[in-house]
Amino acid sequence: MTNHFFEFIGWVMLKSARIFFRLPDRLLILLFCTVETVLGWIDPAHPGRASTRELREVFQTDPVGGRTIRNFFLKSRHAQGRALFAGMVRHHVRVQGHPYAAPQPPGPSRLVGRQLKIGLIGASHDLHALKCAYAEFGPAELIVLDPMGPLPDLDGLEVARMTPEALERMDQAAARGMAVSIHHTAVDSLESLQRVLSVAKRTNAPFRLFYPYFHYPPAVKVRDLIQQGEIGEICHVRIRATMGAPGWLADHKPPPAMDYLSHPAFDHFLLLADLGGPIDTVAAYLNPMLPETGGQGMVVCKFAFPGRYGILECTFAPQLHLVTEHEPFLLEAEIAGSDGIIWLQRGMARRTCDAPIRVRVGQRAYSIGVESGFPAQWGVTYRSMAEEMVHMVRTGREPAVSDSLLCSAFEAREAAGRPEAGQRVVAL
Amino acid sequence: MTVQPRPLNVAMIGVGDITDLHYPAYVDFDQAVLHTICDASESALARRSAQWGVKHKATDYRQVLVDPDIDLVEVNLPHHLHKEVVVAALGAGKHVACQKPIATTIADAKAMVTAAEKSRGSFRVLENFVFYPPYEKARELILAGEIGDPLTIRFKLGTGLFGSRWIPLKSELWHLRESEKGMGQAVFDDGYHKLSMAMHYFGPVASVMGFIGRSFNYIDEPAQLMWRYKDNQVLGSFDNAFSPNLYTFSKYFPADERIEVVGTRGMIFLSQCTGQIMDAPPLILYRDGKSVLFEDLETDWQASFTAGIRDFPAAICEGRQTLISGKRALEILQMAFALIIAAQKGVEVRPDEVSDDMIAETLGKTKPDTTP
Numbered sequence: 001m002t003n004h005f006f007e008f009i010g011w012v013m014l015k016s017a018r019i020f021f022r023l024p025d026r027l028l029i030l031l032f033c034t035v036e037t038v039l040g041w042i043d044p045a046h047p048g049r050a051s052t053r054e055l056r057e058v059f060q061t062d063p064v065g066g067r068t069i070r071n072f073f074l075k076s077r078h079a080q081g082r083a084l085f086a087g088m089v090r091h092h093v094r095v096q097g098h099p100y101a102a103p104q105p106p107g108p109s110r111l112v113g114r115q116l117k118i119g120l121i122g123a124s125h126d127l128h129a130l131k132c133a134y135a136e137f138g139p140a141e142l143i144v145l146d147p148m149g150p151l152p153d154l155d156g157l158e159v160a161r162m163t164p165e166a167l168e169r170m171d172q173a174a175a176r177g178m179a180v181s182i183h184h185t186a187v188d189s190l191e192s193l194q195r196v197l198s199v200a201k202r203t204n205a206p207f208r209l210f211y212p213y214f215h216y217p218p219a220v221k222v223r224d225l226i227q228q229g230e231i232g233e234i235c236h237v238r239i240r241a242t243m244g245a246p247g248w249l250a251d252h253k254p255p256p257a258m259d260y261l262s263h264p265a266f267d268h269f270l271l272l273a274d275l276g277g278p279i280d281t282v283a284a285y286l287n288p289m290l291p292e293t294g295g296q297g298m299v300v301c302k303f304a305f306p307g308r309y310g311i312l313e314c315t316f317a318p319q320l321h322l323v324t325e326h327e328p329f330l331l332e333a334e335i336a337g338s339d340g341i342i343w344l345q346r347g348m349a350r351r352t353c354d355a356p357i358r359v360r361v362g363q364r365a366y367s368i369g370v371e372s373g374f375p376a377q378w379g380v381t382y383r384s385m386a387e388e389m390v391h392m393v394r395t396g397r398e399p400a401v402s403d404s405l406l407c408s409a410f411e412a413r414e415a416a417g418r419p420e421a422g423q424r425v426v427a428l
Numbered sequence: 429m430t431v432q433p434r435p436l437n438v439a440m441i442g443v444g445d446i447t448d449l450h451y452p453a454y455v456d457f458d459q460a461v462l463h464t465i466c467d468a469s470e471s472a473l474a475r476r477s478a479q480w481g482v483k484h485k486a487t488d489y490r491q492v493l494v495d496p497d498i499d500l501v502e503v504n505l506p507h508h509l510h511k512e513v514v515v516a517a518l519g520a521g522k523h524v525a526c527q528k529p530i531a532t533t534i535a536d537a538k539a540m541v542t543a544a545e546k547s548r549g550s551f552r553v554l555e556n557f558v559f560y561p562p563y564e565k566a567r568e569l570i571l572a573g574e575i576g577d578p579l580t581i582r583f584k585l586g587t588g589l590f591g592s593r594w595i596p597l598k599s600e601l602w603h604l605r606e607s608e609k610g611m612g613q614a615v616f617d618d619g620y621h622k623l624s625m626a627m628h629y630f631g632p633v634a635s636v637m638g639f640i641g642r643s644f645n646y647i648d649e650p651a652q653l654m655w656r657y658k659d660n661q662v663l664g665s666f667d668n669a670f671s672p673n674l675y676t677f678s679k680y681f682p683a684d685e686r687i688e689v690v691g692t693r694g695m696i697f698l699s700q701c702t703g704q705i706m707d708a709p710p711l712i713l714y715r716d717g718k719s720v721l722f723e724d725l726e727t728d729w730q731a732s733f734t735a736g737i738r739d740f741p742a743a744i745c746e747g748r749q750t751l752i753s754g755k756r757a758l759e760i761l762q763m764a765f766a767l768i769i770a771a772q773k774g775v776e777v778r779p780d781e782v783s784d785d786m787i788a789e790t791l792g793k794t795k796p797d798t799t800p
Binding site for chain 2: 071076235238240298302309311319360362365
């Protein structure tokens with residue numbers, strides 16, 4: 001009790017005086033040591049005291065003239081003091097949901113009321129889901145095109161597989177001012193992405209790279225939370241993609257080297273860049289992924305933003321059972337910041353019925369999920385994707401994902417695939 | 429190794445903060461009794477003597493080593509002092525338990541391992557995580573094939589500044605001075621625990637790479653590290669993050685520690701150790717579409733110290749080696765240095781090739797300060 005009383009005094013002194021930050025080092029050291037000495041007199045069980053000599057030595061070794069070390073100690077002593085009073089303050093740990101922020105309705109448009117026609121080039125394993133999505137959110141009709149035939153009169157073009165013919169149709173579509181959407185699996189290299197981006201820029205056609213996690217509502221929400229500063233300054237982004245059984249890989253040949261780093265294994269360079277920002281340096285340990293025995297890979301990265309690091313981990317677990325609405329690809333993300341942590345707990349598949357988003361920040365904890373009416377079904381991704389395309393067609397406005405971010409993701413992917421990435425870090 | 433018919437008499441050399449967690453292991457323990465405490469500080473000795481009821485005190489460890497009544501010596505000193513005392517104690521034929529990390533240089537660690545091989549006493553490095561009940565249970569599940577063949581293992585360390593007991597300024601200062609010697613608080617010191625678990629689960633490590641950042645110029649966080657194992661295809665990763673404003677509940681230190689293991693048919697999640705940031709079972713096994721929650725495991729961090737400390741006298745009586753051996757402790761030390769070097773140089777490093785010369789060249793230092 002007595003110990004706490006004097007610790008309280010110390011806390012009050014620290015709390016009430018921003019002037020402490022302006023005190024000369026000697027006086028601050030003396031203050032720290034005085035508080036500790038008094039504590040030692042009052043309570044023999046109080047552990048050994050720091051000496052002024054020790055403190056002074058540490059201050060002197062600080063390369064920033066003692067400022068960082070003093071700030072650290074003041075912050076830590078302040079935090080210790082706060083903790084002492086945590087028990088005296090009634091705090092509520094809430095489970096609260098955030099209402100799902102519906103995307104902004106389309107702006108004024110010359111095309112309202114007319115059935116839109118969106119062409120699709122290339123096979124898509126989620127064709128039925130796409131068709132339904134367009135019908136629901138258009139009204140728009142998805143028309144599968146013959147890639148060898150002429151480009152009909154359409155409002156937009158979806159490209160699911162990039163062939164020379166598809167590229168030609170894309171050029172034509174862009175030249176006509178049609179909205180163009182390229183499925184991320186159709187772009188297999190940075191060069192081909194840049195080619196596509198340059199066409200879009202040249203023609204001023206609205207363009208997007210379709211990547212499902214730009215539309216999956218929990219992933220969108222996580223991005224929003226980060227951008228709002230909910231967990232403070234981000235220092236670490238972790239994404240784990242786990243493919244389970246019965247899995248894509250069980251039905252397909254093992255992918256060649258470059259494909260290994262894209263669909264469906266390491267798709268998520270785009271999400272990594274989306275959450276952490278442009279990527280600066282990567283290193284990778286990649287093991288083969290085989291249908292019978294599974295496999296895994298890890299790509300660690302340093303983001304361009306100082307003091308931010310990340311990892312993209314991909315695992316193929318051939319007997320892992322996952323609940324899924326589409327394919328057994330589980331995506332989990334954990335983002336750590338100065339104030340807290342956000343977890344994204346599901347993607348296309350899930351392994352837990354927990355809410356899709358959990359947040360710990362400060363002394364609060366909450367989740368965002370069905371309790372708050374938040375849509376987390378995978379099917380919403382397609383609806384959101386269709387809605388965005390219709391919005392692009394109607395308003396000519398592109399989604400807010402920058403070209404540089406897309407390029408950074410693809411560049412990181414290519415760098416991770418280089419043989420030297422397994423022996424040294426590779427700068428982008 | 430002869431069977432000891434009476435409780436072993438233990439001497440603690442160094443009675444700093446960490447021994448708050450050691451002492452309870454000797455309460456009501458019939459295989460060993462805390463006989464003597466030794467510290468250079470008389471006031472610390474007086475305090476501990478009053479606290480623990482230990483009558484025999486010494487200010488010089490040499491007095492302890494010549495005492496024929498002492499069977500087992502615990503070395504709980506600053507890291508750079510481990511070698512001198514451990515080698516002397518082993519030379520005196522005592523059983524020796526040394527707090528982690530084993531040493532601050534490879535040469536010192538090797539000297540300790542060599543001394544142990546020549547001594548009639550047993551030697552171990554106390555790394556308590558391997559005795560933490562949920563971690564032990566998880567290892568059992570992995571070895572039993574519950575998650576199939578392991579594929580990846582992840583260690584997470586998140587440190588906060590509040591939520592735990594009052595951390596004395598002296599302790600914080602000590603940690604920062606260790607950092608000044610080139611070894612980081614998070615990756616080297618606390619990270620030793622994670623690397624120990626990494627090897628305890630899947631064996632020695634072949635190569636490492638990664639990044640280590642800095643907070644407040646001192647703390648080696650955030651970091652993202654990864655490694656390959658020698659004897660299997662498992663990949664491991666260790667990431668740490670500094671979240672000063674995140675309330676990290678703990679009775680000890682505000683550290684959020686989690687382990688995740690993915691196998692070919694299941695996953696294991698361990699949600700706490702020193703601290704706890706979420707209300708979740710300590711161990712979850714996910715397999716075949718079901719989650720098995722292990723809710724009845726002992727989760728107090730103290731339990732790992734108690735179990736670990738008590739296992740040594742038991743091992744001595746039974747004639748077996750307890751965890752962790754000097755050789756393993758050396759491997760972990762090499763891995764820790766390898767991670768630091770890999771992060772500094774941006775290259776892959778093999779832990780078994782790490783030498784003091786490499787460390788000195790990379791960290792720009794000669795041998796760490798060995799002044800007591």
